[in-house]
Amino acid sequence: MVWFRSPAQTLADPVLFLSHVMTCGTVDDLRVVRAHFTDDQLRQALHDGLPGIFDARSWAYWHAVLGVDPVPPLPARRLPG
Numbered sequence: 882m883v884w885f886r887s888p889a890q891t892l893a894d895p896v897l898f899l900s901h902v903m904t905c906g907t908v909d910d911l912r913v914v915r916a917h918f919t920d921d922q923l924r925q926a927l928h929d930g931l932p933g934i935f936d937a938r939s940w941a942y943w944h945a946v947l948g949v950d951p952v953p954p955l956p957a958r959r960l961p962g
Contacts, residue, residue, distance in 0.1 A: 882906065899926035900934040903943050920947055930956040 882901045883891040891898050895918070902914050903926060924947050930940075935955055944952040 882910070895922060896926045896929045897931060897934075899923060900931055903927075904935050904939040923947055924949060932956040932958040 882905065883897065886894075886897075899914065899918060899922065902910055903923065906914065923943065927940075927943055927947065927949060933956075935943075937955060940955050941952055944950065
């Protein structure tokens with residue numbers, strides 16, 4: 882799911898891992914994730930969402946599925962200065 886890190890590095894950062902799966906995962910990927918992570922962990926991934934990973938559709942979908950309302954704006958990159 883995260884091609885630029887080793888599996889161990891990816892799993893050591895649950896927000897990064899879950900954000901990628903919640904955006905790009907297949908039904909089978911999500912079935913496995915839902916068996917190993919709680920809804921609270923998924924909500925935390927949304928709360929701590931990293932810029933540039935979630936798309937608008939996934940962002941809205943997961944907020945609805947997890948009952949998080951209102952839906953905040955997508956995480957944005959902040960440029961210094």
